[in-house]
Amino acid sequence: MALCAQRKHLEDAPPTTPMPQCQSSEDHDSGPSASMLRAAPAGDAQRDLFTPPMWDISTRDSRSMMDVAVFRLSKRDKRPGETIHYALADGYIEVKAGPDGMASVWDYDIILMAISYLTEAMNRYRDGRGEKPTRLLRPSVMEILKFCRRPSGGRQYEELENALDRLKNTSLKIVRTRKGRNGRVIRMAEGEGLLSNYRVLSYAENGVVASVEMEIPSWIYREVVEAQQPEILTVHPDYFLIEPGIGRYLYRLARRVAGRGRARWSFKLIYERSGSTGTFKEFCRMLRKQIQINDLPEYVLTEEPGKTGPMLVIMNREASPDELIAMVEGDDVGLELEPD
Template sequence: MASFEHDLKQIGGALGESLQKLHENIQRTKASKADEPPAGPAPSMRPPPDGDAQPDLFVPALYDVATKDSRSIMDVAVFRLSKKEKRAGDAIRYELPDGYVEVAAGHYGMASVWDYDIILMMISHFTEAMNRHREGRGPLPGRQFRPYISEILKFCRRSDGGRQYQEVEAALDRLKTTTLKVVRTEKGRNGRTLRKATAEGLIDNYEVVSYADNGHVLSVMIHAPEWLYREITEGRNPNVLTVHPDYFLIDAGIGRFIYRLARRSAGKTRSKWSYRLLYERSGSTGTLKKFTENLRKLVTANDLPEYTLQEEPGQDGPLLVMENREVAPDGP
């Protein structure tokens, strides 16, 4: 370094003076950065939109019902986790002990974990309506769900910019053309093994009415698929779980996937999953190495609602420990 500074001094004139000042500025910048504390982990949660806590007095409070999710599909990703990859015409297959689950995408691309927010809203609406019906305070809900566009955005904790209105229709296209196929085997009455295959879209059909000149949406109608409607309306206890409101603020797809899995498997206690099995259940198109890297960022941030995340070694690779934040340190 001393030799370099000596060489600069040997250069005379304006050029030498300019180079000397440039060198001094670089050294000051390096010294300033050295004094800065190391950056903390990148947060996995986005800030809530403006007016998030303020009720909209001009629309019914549909967005105010508790968020619910279908328990039966919370331990696999029935959607893509990536914002960039559309995965049109692609499929994800999850092997089960007695069959498999296949998620197949159509022309518009595979439904994303953010598109699935609309499904969460629909599940929540039907669950609330069924609770009122069972208590004698309302009729049996039909399969049509008619939210205002502002209610969808409010429920999903998104801003109400013009582009968001357009994105809702695009999300409905992907939800309608993404098919969930379940194949299972079971013993028949005569002892022979039966194979049962069922397939439905994430939604049945939809209708969006908007002004042709500016695209402003007037109304939305979503027809719930039979599997979802049946799961909520049949039986005394719908197979659904409450989801924390801050779920919608989780920015990364992998963060949303891990939260849903924790809610399903850890509940009020804790649960352990191998990184490899999580990778297989995520439907990710990336490598296990990249998935592990992203998962470790999530563990470092450790800011998901309700659950703490921790990595521990396992016999066949690292394990993710998901624990409810209310569990005592010496709890189970």
């Protein structure tokens, strides 16, 4: 009972209604697709008796970063050495890429695994059933692939090390301003990589990875382990099957701002928060394509006109009519403006 209470304190549970799964396009800017979700890998729903159960825990994400793309959304455009700048009401966020390229939204699956592991470990710790977690995470390669719902074999082992490189060398700088007790404005700046450090041991003759060790960045550790009320949200397991990068960004945005109800965001603000390098016109075209496909886990996407341009309406598939009416009559319209 204590564990259940702790989980309720840390997170919102997602609906478990399965979504249709079929093969989708490789990148967010590729041609027509019947679905945003790729097919689940073979044996995805089966436990592996020789694999520890880390892959079987619920997926969680940090609410504070779910409405901003701290990664690139394209598979093809690596964006080495580039910087994305996001202006906020009380500061800004900068994402800086290393020489090997910026971490992608698919690389970020490893960070989701770290957040999920810490949350699960803290649930057990607060319930008196485990030790307080440290920043070191030592998953097996199979655990990583299972958790991220990716097939084994092929180039997955080689790509894992490349993903760790990009995560370590993509830095996040967050600058916030606030008024101090004496009335003076305080500016706080902090920066760290999406991943602090990693170590991979592999067999030289064939490149097969033997073990992986990752150091979770301190900003994630503080949010999950040290915060009084961690802002952690559960992510639908079919998130990992969303193939286009823009689809993944839209799901994370929807999970944060709509939750179990409804929200509206302007196309312009979504474009600015996505870090897209294309034109606004092209982004609108891709966004309308996702609205037409409309098979995100948990959420329905529609478009409607707004005061400053087109609006994306995000609605939870299981929201009751009474909840939606209350939101339309309440604060929902305010999301047409800058939400921060």
